[in-house]
Amino acid sequence: MNVIGDGLAIVRGDAQADRVVPPTGHTAWLTTFTAGAMAFLAVFALALSLATGRLAERWSNELARTATVRISAPAGQEAAQVQAAERVLEQTPGVAETRLLDVEEQRALLEPWFGPDLPVEALPIPRMIEVIEDRQGYDAEGLRLRLAAEAPGAVLDDHTRWRRPLVSAAWRLRILGWLSILLIAGAVGAMITLAASAALAANAQVIRVLRLVGARDVYIARAFVRRFTLRALTGAAVGTVIGMAAIALLPRASEEGGFLTGLGFHGWHWLLPLVIPVLAGLVAFAATRQAALRSLRELM
């Protein structure tokens, strides 16, 4: 009994062979419903993974630009210290880029505190270097120590580091999403295997009769495999469509912050959940086939 032949048999179909397997009411619904419910959950898990992925991506990007090095030094030493600090930063692993803020930028930063009329030029404002980190991030303590040694007037200010756990939480949430998809796939596989085994066990008489009249095992197995694969496929397709509709109907997150744009699929990501029924069909095919061959071996 070869896999490809079985696969083709499903597509081709055989009205005669189909009739020999009884329409097993409750088990049929059980399989279809299970596949549907699991597909529905899978759509949500997928959406969650994608959304948290986007979220984590964004947060990482925003985080990357939030640290500054502030250099207050007597007028004469300022330029030298800025250079020293920039050198240190360049050599620090995890720092992607540095940029010295100009006066206008500093004024913009201070505006919330003093209003727009602040005489920046007149104030003893320190120079600031924006530190853009890469994905891995840098070692803040190490950087502080090196700065203290080489540019004593420079102070690393990474007060927005508190957002970092958020980002790692978002990444973890995404992993959780993928894990649940795996879990759901496993559960579907197990359930369909069990449902198929139950159906085969309940149909021991059918198998005995077919054997008695000279049906080959491949004939019997194919009839069952076809039945279950189509059921899982149908159920999963319906579940996926309902899941996608539910997600499309979910209230959008307000876009004002643009930070978390809700649980929807974006662009071509809408195609991703369509893989679910196909996968479910494949899982069902493999599961039923294996269950059928085992049952047929057991039932002498």
Place this chain on the structure above:
Amino acid sequence: MNVIGDGLAIVRGDAQADRVVPPTGHTAWLTTFTAGAMAFLAVFALALSLATGRLAERWSNELARTATVRISAPAGQEAAQVQAAERVLEQTPGVAETRLLDVEEQRALLEPWFGPDLPVEALPIPRMIEVIEDRQGYDAEGLRLRLAAEAPGAVLDDHTRWRRPLVSAAWRLRILGWLSILLIAGAVGAMITLAASAALAANAQVIRVLRLVGARDVYIARAFVRRFTLRALTGAAVGTVIGMAAIALLPRASEEGGFLTGLGFHGWHWLLPLVIPVLAGLVAFAATRQAALRSLRELM
């Protein structure tokens, strides 16, 4: 056939009655496994709900303290404008509390920008009022307009409003968690009903034989109900324990930010998932009982 009697029969058990229902291998595993997998998922959904609930709570709290009103006015008018602004704020729905910052606090706020040596007293620093909002939040535009009218030197600065969609996203995530729990409960109910119906249909012979020798319907139904309820209970208990263990083993979110402390249960929340097997048992009891009574009516 009364519900309480059936419930008691499950607890009491009846070794004789148990034996008359055949050990239905695959269906048994199917039920137990389904209950287990669903309980596992339910534990995660519950943890997600609780965690996002905590997250939303915290974010709300932090958000509540992030707006300020800045008053820059000529020296003589400052006090009057501060009073006017405070009056406006008091009358604004959604504002829980206001607090005028003193010099030391302002210094602390400016430290990141200027270093600790800033001569605050010598600078033309505006006064600041911290605005603490309540859950609902206030209408920022309306507040701005009223401030412009009554305290022209006052500027509302709610630049951290961008976090607001995050909070609503967290609340939505929590609702999603509860929804999935409902969905999972519904799916479990449907699956167990279908599995029980399938088992009853597969055991038509058992029912015929028992009827033939004079067994009452309640006797037959109870044997099946007991079997399925115990299976669902066992499966759900195992699934819950595994789920809780998985959550306990999940890497903790770093506590440094204290912002999202991961997906774990906290304190007495660890007791919550223990409700899952009980609920699963109840669902299985109701589902099987209904399936059994219907099957027995159908099978003349």
Place this chain on the structure above:
Amino acid sequence: MIELDDVSYSYGGGELLSNISLDLPSGSFHFLTGPSGAGKTTFLKLCYGALLATRGRVSAFGSDLRDMGRDDIARLRRQVGVVHQDCEFLDHLPVEENVALPLTVSGRDRGTEAANLSELLSWVGLSGQARSLPPELSGGERQRAALARAVIMSPEMVIADEPTGNIDWEMSLRLLKLLVELNRMGKTILIATHDLNLIRAAKQQVSARVLRIKDRSLQLAGADL
């Protein structure tokens, strides 16, 4: 014990049995014959309440079957031991537990009847198969086990549908003897069979009446049997 009053039955198509009236008094011994498909099994099912007459009235132990709830039917089944034509068992329980099933289901203690059970099993020649599972039995062994199950409770009445179809002549006589014995103890017996030799053998031991289904109605068979 069982009375049929102008009873008709149809499975949906034409009438299979028409206007049958009959009285099976307590302690009587009846055979039921007729060609295959005549309606013997159907008639027996009407008697023990597995089917309800489409017209007419069937009463068992004085009460009308139409008025009986499911629990009443269950109670009736405990007073009537039935051997189905297709002997069905609980395939996961050994023969002895299957034979004792009526005791189990009615909550009677099997312990006190253990001697009774093993005696019965040896009478029907199943001592060696007591611990076998039903699917391991031969066709005739199944029929014997079914008969043993029907009589284990010493029911008021025994209804047997073709109980010797797969059984050799010597064993058939043994089973007949069991039924005759029960009849002598006052039990009512009703047996559907196409085995005329069995009927002749029975007539030599008890005064059995032979009913024949012909043209949808019941006749008393003549002295040719």
Place this chain on the structure above:
Amino acid sequence: MIELDDVSYSYGGGELLSNISLDLPSGSFHFLTGPSGAGKTTFLKLCYGALLATRGRVSAFGSDLRDMGRDDIARLRRQVGVVHQDCEFLDHLPVEENVALPLTVSGRDRGTEAANLSELLSWVGLSGQARSLPPELSGGERQRAALARAVIMSPEMVIADEPTGNIDWEMSLRLLKLLVELNRMGKTILIATHDLNLIRAAKQQVSARVLRIKDRSLQLAGADL
């Protein structure tokens, strides 16, 4: 056609059949008798490959059953029409489709055999039940349907286990006639039965040999039958 060479069989306990040697030549007509539980069904199952001998060699159509794969067994079943003692059907398909099942399964076109099918159904008296589902059949009707299913493909050999257990005498003779007819066409026939009258009736029509299982071995029955 079928040869047994020093064959023994045991279900796990003691030996049920011991050292049986037998040759069933093509075109022969054999009856198999013996008391209930003697091993008739077991013997038949050994012949058509549903059981494999624990010792000795069984060959069918020239090939050793032990060497056969599942597909070879399936092919063998298409050449041997079998009537099981407990007649099983596909309960969701009507009688006519069940009877035609061997054609369906072997991919033969049912259309061309339609006349054949309805003729066969009317011969076994099931014309009226052609569209019924198997669970709606009477006991005897099931046996007749099973016999019809066994012969629909005109197999080289017909093996029938107690095919008349639930069937009245007239119908039994009709079925016997069908088998005799097949035998005259050169088919091999092997029938297990405890009905001695049937055997006597057959002996008047063909030269049938009667085998008897006794003390775990096979004897040729004497002229008393």
